[in-house]
Amino acid sequence: MGGPRFEPVRTVRAYERVVEQIEEAVESGALTPGERLPSERELMVQFSVSRSTVREALRVLQARGLVRSRPGDPNGAEVLPFSPVALKKSMTTLARVSELSLGELVQFRMVMDAAAVLLAAHRRTEEHLAEMAAAVEAMKAADGAGFGAADVAFHDAVARAGGNKLVEVCTDVVRAVVVGLIEDKLAQTPDQEALMRRSVAHHEDVIAALRAGDGPLAARLTRQSMYDYYAGHLPAEERAALRALLE
Amino acid sequence: MGGPRFEPVRTVRAYERVVEQIEEAVESGALTPGERLPSERELMVQFSVSRSTVREALRVLQARGLVRSRPGDPNGAEVLPFSPVALKKSMTTLARVSELSLGELVQFRMVMDAAAVLLAAHRRTEEHLAEMAAAVEAMKAADGAGFGAADVAFHDAVARAGGNKLVEVCTDVVRAVVVGLIEDKLAQTPDQEALMRRSVAHHEDVIAALRAGDGPLAARLTRQSMYDYYAGHLPAEERAALRALLE
DNA sequence: CCACATTTGTTCGTATGTATA
DNA sequence: TTATACATACGAACAAATGTG
Numbered sequence: 001m002g003g004p005r006f007e008p009v010r011t012v013r014a015y016e017r018v019v020e021q022i023e024e025a026v027e028s029g030a031l032t033p034g035e036r037l038p039s040e041r042e043l044m045v046q047f048s049v050s051r052s053t054v055r056e057a058l059r060v061l062q063a064r065g066l067v068r069s070r071p072g073d074p075n076g077a078e079v080l081p082f083s084p085v086a087l088k089k090s091m092t093t094l095a096r097v098s099e100l101s102l103g104e105l106v107q108f109r110m111v112m113d114a115a116a117v118l119l120a121a122h123r124r125t126e127e128h129l130a131e132m133a134a135a136v137e138a139m140k141a142a143d144g145a146g147f148g149a150a151d152v153a154f155h156d157a158v159a160r161a162g163g164n165k166l167v168e169v170c171t172d173v174v175r176a177v178v179v180g181l182i183e184d185k186l187a188q189t190p191d192q193e194a195l196m197r198r199s200v201a202h203h204e205d206v207i208a209a210l211r212a213g214d215g216p217l218a219a220r221l222t223r224q225s226m227y228d229y230y231a232g233h234l235p236a237e238e239r240a241a242l243r244a245l246l247e
Numbered sequence: 248m249g250g251p252r253f254e255p256v257r258t259v260r261a262y263e264r265v266v267e268q269i270e271e272a273v274e275s276g277a278l279t280p281g282e283r284l285p286s287e288r289e290l291m292v293q294f295s296v297s298r299s300t301v302r303e304a305l306r307v308l309q310a311r312g313l314v315r316s317r318p319g320d321p322n323g324a325e326v327l328p329f330s331p332v333a334l335k336k337s338m339t340t341l342a343r344v345s346e347l348s349l350g351e352l353v354q355f356r357m358v359m360d361a362a363a364v365l366l367a368a369h370r371r372t373e374e375h376l377a378e379m380a381a382a383v384e385a386m387k388a389a390d391g392a393g394f395g396a397a398d399v400a401f402h403d404a405v406a407r408a409g410g411n412k413l414v415e416v417c418t419d420v421v422r423a424v425v426v427g428l429i430e431d432k433l434a435q436t437p438d439q440e441a442l443m444r445r446s447v448a449h450h451e452d453v454i455a456a457l458r459a460g461d462g463p464l465a466a467r468l469t470r471q472s473m474y475d476y477y478a479g480h481l482p483a484e485e486r487a488a489l490r491a492l493l494e
Numbered sequence: 495c496c497a498c499a500t501t502t503g504t505t506c507g508t509a510t511g512t513a514t515a
Numbered sequence: 516t517t518a519t520a521c522a523t524a525c526g527a528a529c530a531a532a533t534g535t536g
Contacts, residue, residue: 027343050525052299059303060310071502072532082344090334096274097329100412108413115358122491165345166355216494244369247463297505318522319512
């Protein structure tokens with residue numbers, strides 16, 4: 001009794017250690033995007049593991065979006081600039097395993113986009129406003145397909161104006177997930193013309209509010225617009241949960 | 248001219264096809280959590296690929312949090328219930344590689360926690376409120392270390408009461424990142440006692456607002472509390488950006 | 495344009511430690 | 516405890532792809 005307290009040893013796989021070390025190098029900035037990893041054969045020497053182990057580690061790093069390797073490339077795997085694809089993938093999986101309802105996703109989108117405009121109201125420049133206005137003009141002129149793209153451009157400009165990278169990425173990701181889940185439904189909406197017109201009007205109001213520097217107003221408009229756009233495709237219960245954000 | 252429009256063929260790796268098929272089976276519900284995949288040797292027969300290819304695929308699936316395999320398990324890899332670990336991992340990576348400032352992270356935390364309380368005001372039950380009250384009591388009684396844990400418990404209870412899984416995960420993740428970046432600074436804060444007392448008072452006000460069902464008030468209190476807690480550790484410029492959320 | 499050397503993608507065989515019956 | 520099947524890990528080999536001279 002009272003001897004040294006030993007802790008349980010968790011056996012960690014060889015490939016995991018390789019992943020950890022390379023990941024650390026990338027995240028700490030020791031390896032910057034565009035740089036190359038040593039070849040697989042060199043890595044197996046440096047880590048003292050077999051080539052299979054090196055490959056398993058590279059697959060994991062690739063799945064996390066940190067590196068990319070191409071067959072025959074003499075320069076070894078390439079360190080990638082950050083992209084939110086892994087984040088999108090996780091969120092899509094989360095949604096598909098249906099742990100996430102469409103209502104939750106739209107709710108999250110309302111939160112994120114409202115935050116983006118709130119921040120944008122304080123930092124927007126004339127260039128930002130011009131980008132938004134151009135996107136709205138494109139929405140007016142667009143047919144069905146172009147409308148969505150212009151809408152994306154608008155929200156992207158808003159997010160960039162907000163100046164918070166995390167908000168920017170999250171708005172982008174959740175928008176992609178929502179659109180991926182619902183685009184077929186939206187295409188069947190009966191009165192699509194009216195919906196689009198109303199959406200355009202909403203967006204113009206948001207621009208006006210941003211120009212005036214009224215963040216709270218812009219946020220309210222954004223939430224309302226999102227609600228109007230998606231509520232019709234949600235069951236009553238989830239619609240009610242969405243209204244919690246409209247106060 | 249005008250012949251058939253051929254699309255470029257993207258060569259897809261063998262392991263990718265294995266990943267796709269198993270992923271599809273899991274996400275479609277054909278494989279449910281708790282079920283087992285066939286053994287690696289059986290998989291290599293079914294997919295007509297080598298053992299290494301199967302293993303690379305399993306690594307990717309494991310990195311995405313869909314399966315887990317243990318050495319010696321006679322049943323093969325286990326299909327996991329979805330957990331947000333992959334999402335956490337992606338978001339942590341985002342924070343680390345894209346060099347998010349502490350100000351951006353705190354800003355994001357203000358947005359997420361405010362959203363959580365706003366939702367919680369509509370859905371909180373007596374149990375949720377009891378959990379929060381217990382956490383606050385623990386904060387009062389705690390020494391330095393226990394205080395943080397109790398604070399986590401409080402915000403976790405709020406997030407669960409909100410009923411949006413995505414909000415829950417995001418609050419949790421960003422809190423962990425922020426705490427990881429700043430905990431050493433916080434420990435050196437001169438008047439720590441006063442800060443903790445004020446934080447406790449804020450939390451009690453939030454509980455009262457939630458009990459009254461006043462979401463907007465609870466959200467304002469939450470943002471203010473977060474601002475008070477972190478603002479002292481931020482440069483003036485980032486502090487100003489934070490105040491954009493206090494309106 | 496054509497080899498050439500190198501690298502990745504993939505396969506196969508083998509040895510070892512481990513978990514279950 | 517023994518036996519069996521499994522995952523882990525290693526190493527050698529060949530094909531396909533890529534960059535270079």
